[in-house]
Amino acid sequence: MRHSAKLIFIFMAALSIAVLVTGCSSSSDNQITSENQNPVAESQNYPSGEQKPASGETDEALIVHFIDVGQADSILAQLPDGQNILIDAGNNTDADLVVNYLQQQGVNQLDYVIGTHPHEDHIGGLDVVIETFDTGKIYLPRVSHNTKTYEDLLLAIKNKDLKVTEAKTGIKLDTVSGVDAVFLAPGKSSYDGLNNYSAVLKLTYGSTSFLFTGDAEAESEEEMLLSSGQNPKADVLKVAHHGSSQLHHNSIFKCCIP
Ligand SMILES: [Zn+2]
DSSP: OGGGOEEEEEESOOTTEEEOTTOOOOOBTTBOOOOOOOTTOOOOOOOTTOOOOOTTTSTTEEEEEEOOOSSSOOEEEEOTTSOEEEEOOOOGGGHHHHHHHHHHTTOOEEEEEEOOSSOHHHHTTHHHHHHHSEEEEEEEOSOOOOSHHHHHHHHHHHHTTOOEEEOOTTOBOOOOTTEEEEEEEOOSSOOSSGGGGOOEEEEEETTEEEEEOTTOOHHHHHHHHHTSSSOOOOSEEEOGGGTTTTTTTTOOOOTTOO
């Protein structure tokens, strides 16, 4: 049942994390403590590399792992029914790290793989991940990039007889009831920079939601707010572009908007 559900956040890294709305509490030792009194949102912290909790503790839980791939992204969401969503897989050199981490968590299959956009720090390790794990649907934004990294990804997809599904605003993943996963971006077919093509996924379980923004910049953020037809408000925001470029990109997504 939704109200008995638990949410467990596992942080191998605290990079790029901010808490919106119910959060804004101080975090220490990589742990987010929600100020939300709702018992649905229970957060825990596990040291780097530690195995997931024994089954039973994770029944009906959504577990989100922010895998430490340095200044790059790789996020695993384990849904209550056992489905796995992987968003990005770090740089090319992070491939083994991501594969090992997933195997440590007991991941056998990836039901949904999302490459947010074709930059190496997001899709670099995806080719090896796809070669290694049984993979269901693959979502990419409709934009190509003339790099070996991007070609390697397409080749890995082709070699497994998989197809790419376009990630764009309004597309939903076929997740179990109680879990809602919908793309909030990209909303247009053309942007100036690759970052704004970022596939942005909003994941909602019970009353708690996550927004995984890839490297979306202000142009995309504005669309999400004003014309996506979706609500970008979330409890946990994976800050776009690794946080370091927020000012540079004049991000309009903020932590702790009242
Ligand atoms: Zn990036």
